[in-house]
Amino acid sequence: MGLSPELKPGSPSRPPVLEPGYTFAGVTDKISSIVLRRKTSSGWILGFGIGFALLMILNMAIGYLLIKGVGIWGIDIPVGWGFAIVNFVWWIGIGHAGTLISAILLLLNQQWRTSINRFAEAMTLFAVACAGLFPLLHLGRPWYFYWLFPYPSTMGVWPQFRSPLVWDVFAVSTYGTVSLMFWFVGLIPDLATLRDRATSTIKKKVYGIFAMGWRGSARHWHRYETAYLLLAGLATPLVISVHTVVSFDFAVGIIPGWHSTIFPPYFVAGAIFSGFAMVLTLAIPLRAAYKLEDFITIRHLDNMARIMLATGLIVAYGYIMEMFTAWYSNDTYEIYLAWNRLHGPYSFLYYLLILCNILTPQLLWFKTIRTSPIPLFCIAIVVNIGMWLERFVIVVISLHRDFLPSSWGRYNGTIWDWATLFGSMGLFVALLFLFIRFLPMISIFEMRELVHTTQEEGHH
Amino acid sequence: MYKIPTLYGLIAEFDKPEQLIAACERVRENGYRCMDAYVPYPVKGLADALGFRKSRVPLVTLIGGILGCSGGYYLQYWCSAISYPINVGGRPLNSWPSFIPITFEMTILFASLFCVLGMLALNGLPRPHHPVFNAPRFALATRDRFFLCIEADDPKFDLRGTRLFLEGLHSHDVTEVLY
Numbered sequence: 030m031g032l033s034p035e036l037k038p039g040s041p042s043r044p045p046v047l048e049p050g051y052t053f054a055g056v057t058d059k060i061s062s063i064v065l066r067r068k069t070s071s072g073w074i075l076g077f078g079i080g081f082a083l084l085m086i087l088n089m090a091i092g093y094l095l096i097k098g099v100g101i102w103g104i105d106i107p108v109g110w111g112f113a114i115v116n117f118v119w120w121i122g123i124g125h126a127g128t129l130i131s132a133i134l135l136l137l138n139q140q141w142r143t144s145i146n147r148f149a150e151a152m153t154l155f156a157v158a159c160a161g162l163f164p165l166l167h168l169g170r171p172w173y174f175y176w177l178f179p180y181p182s183t184m185g186v187w188p189q190f191r192s193p194l195v196w197d198v199f200a201v202s203t204y205g206t207v208s209l210m211f212w213f214v215g216l217i218p219d220l221a222t223l224r225d226r227a228t229s230t231i232k233k234k235v236y237g238i239f240a241m242g243w244r245g246s247a248r249h250w251h252r253y254e255t256a257y258l259l260l261a262g263l264a265t266p267l268v269i270s271v272h273t274v275v276s277f278d279f280a281v282g283i284i285p286g287w288h289s290t291i292f293p294p295y296f297v298a299g300a301i302f303s304g305f306a307m308v309l310t311l312a313i314p315l316r317a318a319y320k321l322e323d324f325i326t327i328r329h330l331d332n333m334a335r336i337m338l339a340t341g342l343i344v345a346y347g348y349i350m351e352m353f354t355a356w357y358s359n360d361t362y363e364i365y366l367a368w369n370r371l372h373g374p375y376s377f378l379y380y381l382l383i384l385c386n387i388l389t390p391q392l393l394w395f396k397t398i399r400t401s402p403i404p405l406f407c408i409a410i411v412v413n414i415g416m417w418l419e420r421f422v423i424v425v426i427s428l429h430r431d432f433l434p435s436s437w438g439r440y441n442g443t444i445w446d447w448a449t450l451f452g453s454m455g456l457f458v459a460l461l462f463l464f465i466r467f468l469p470m471i472s473i474f475e476m477r478e479l480v481h482t483t484q485e486e487g488h489h
Numbered sequence: 490m491y492k493i494p495t496l497y498g499l500i501a502e503f504d505k506p507e508q509l510i511a512a513c514e515r516v517r518e519n520g521y522r523c524m525d526a527y528v529p530y531p532v533k534g535l536a537d538a539l540g541f542r543k544s545r546v547p548l549v550t551l552i553g554g555i556l557g558c559s560g561g562y563y564l565q566y567w568c569s570a571i572s573y574p575i576n577v578g579g580r581p582l583n584s585w586p587s588f589i590p591i592t593f594e595m596t597i598l599f600a601s602l603f604c605v606l607g608m609l610a611l612n613g614l615p616r617p618h619h620p621v622f623n624a625p626r627f628a629l630a631t632r633d634r635f636f637l638c639i640e641a642d643d644p645k646f647d648l649r650g651t652r653l654f655l656e657g658l659h660s661h662d663v664t665e666v667l668y
Binding site: 052053054057058179185186187188189190191193195196199200203206207210211214218221222224225226237238241242243244245246247248249250251252253254255256259260263264266267270274277474475477478481 | 506527546547568569577584593595600602607608611612617618619627629631
């Protein structure tokens with residue numbers, strides 16, 4: 030492996046994964062004190078307040094939707110999918126980085142994952158929660174959501190298992206469940222640390238209940254490590270399968286621009302791309318606000334930027350191949366779709382997408398950009414926007430003009446579409462702020478392990 | 490007459506993981522079998538030093554995976570071919586390629602559930618109360634200290650002899666753990 034020597038911690042050419050001088054007690058106290066000792070800061074209240082306000086907008090939007098129905102959204106024939114599906118794919122894509130960092134980088138033995146995996150996993154959970162809302166709300170009668178599952182109903186019918194939409198239900202709910210278990214299993218030893226470090230009885234009790242009596246027994250650790258590795262091994266194909274199944278929702282349809290075999294790999298790359306953009310969007314302000322620069326070092330930012338650059342290039346290849354296949358297929362409708370993207374009524378969104386997702390990430394070739402937090406943060410935001418635009422382009426531009434010009438139409442999101450989108454961001458932000466206030470955002474026991482290995486390597 | 494046991498064992502504290510591993514090896518060489526170490530992070534080689542190698546977690550996970558895989562496929566087959574057969578575009582009722590994604594997801598779901606629940610069950614968790622928590626400095630086991638407890642159930646256990654033996658292993662604060 031060409032990468033391995035320079036990725037080793039402690040090599041002089043690159044910044045370390047953990048600043049030197051930390052002990053087991055040092056990392057434990059520093060991370061647990063954020064939760065246990067620190068007073069709730071005004072910055073936290075402000076951030077949570079914004080998230081909560083947006084969450085209330087989401088409640089309003091959903092409430093009105095339940096009263097009126099999906100007619101309050103901009104969807105109509107021919108564009109029946111609109112914002113709900115755009116937002117669903119966007120959120121579920123963001124949710125991919127957590128499991129990727131936790132599982133795949135664990136299996137690849139990449140030590141730098143340690144300080145970012147916990148909040149990346151939390152981010153995954155919250156993103157999946159946001160994603161899960163949209164297909165449910167889009168059902169029209171969300172209170173019948175359980176019809177999606179095969180249960181012995183009095184109607185005597187079953188879900189259509191040959192449909193990718195049903196596969197999606199299974200893929201997303203499995204992904205949500207497995208991500209939750211992975212996150213919780215990782216938290217158990219840290220909850221025990223918080224239980225033992227907490228001073229108030231209430232905190233001791235609450236953390237104690239969730240720690241389930243973890244006492245750090247060597248036998249327990251042995252089974253725990255085996256289980257954690259197995260879960261990582263199971264989550265790795267799962268994370269690849271989820272966005273593949275999401276892409277099947279499109280690729281199995283015959284709409285021009287959707288019916289394409291490049292969709293699964295290109296969706297998975299796009300998901301990782303947007304997921305890392307979101308991890309950077311969160312990590313950069315968090316490390317500054319909580320003074321975690323020693324744990325989330327420039328090395329982490331650099332590595333994440335590299336992954337973003339690599340997956341961004343795969344996505345760029347996807348865009349190029351879409352254009353090429355349209356030309357090469359010699360199919361009237363595919364060629365028209367390509368023309369419509371470049372010159373149709375939504376072409377400015379397509380050019381904006383190219384600017385956000387292909388041109389801007391090219392700045393990441395420069396090391397100075399990859400190692401400076403503020404430009405990196407800006408690029409991550411641009412990529413987040415770009416990935417939303419990508420899903421908009423895929424859903425709306427393909428649907429609004431398909432085979433029959435007589436059934437063409439236009440689509441625009443209404444105020445309720447936007448309220449639901451920004452409201453879901455509120456849900457995400459509010460959950461994230463609660464998480465960083467009440468749970469350790471960096472895995473404490475894995476940091477102790479990292480202290481051990483970096484000390485050992487220092488001795489050699 | 491049956492006597493209610495009051496002593497769980499003797500616990501010794503270590504500052505460094507290397508000292509703990511060395512101590513575990515000595516303890517085993519001396520014929521003790523009922524013991525456990527308590528550490529703040531998974532220390533490599535510790536399970537070996539305690540003579541604990543086998544774990545049934547992989548087997549449980551495999552069973553979960555097999556159940557999920559066969560159950561997931563059979564569910565789809567039974568619903569689509571037996572309970573409510575529908576002819577969709579002339580495809581066979583048992584159109585297995587379309588059943589693969591859900592079969593895969595169910596395999597992963599059940600393997601993961603069995604893995605996590607199996608790990609907890611084999612570890613005997615949740616168990617909020619355990620005698621070792623009564624050791625005065627035990628809260629440090631989740632921070633930066635390493636503990637070794639020899640249990641009173643061990644046939645070789647002898648309060649004075651075991652205490653002297655533990656004290657001779659670079660440990661400190663050897664204390665009795667009471668129920």
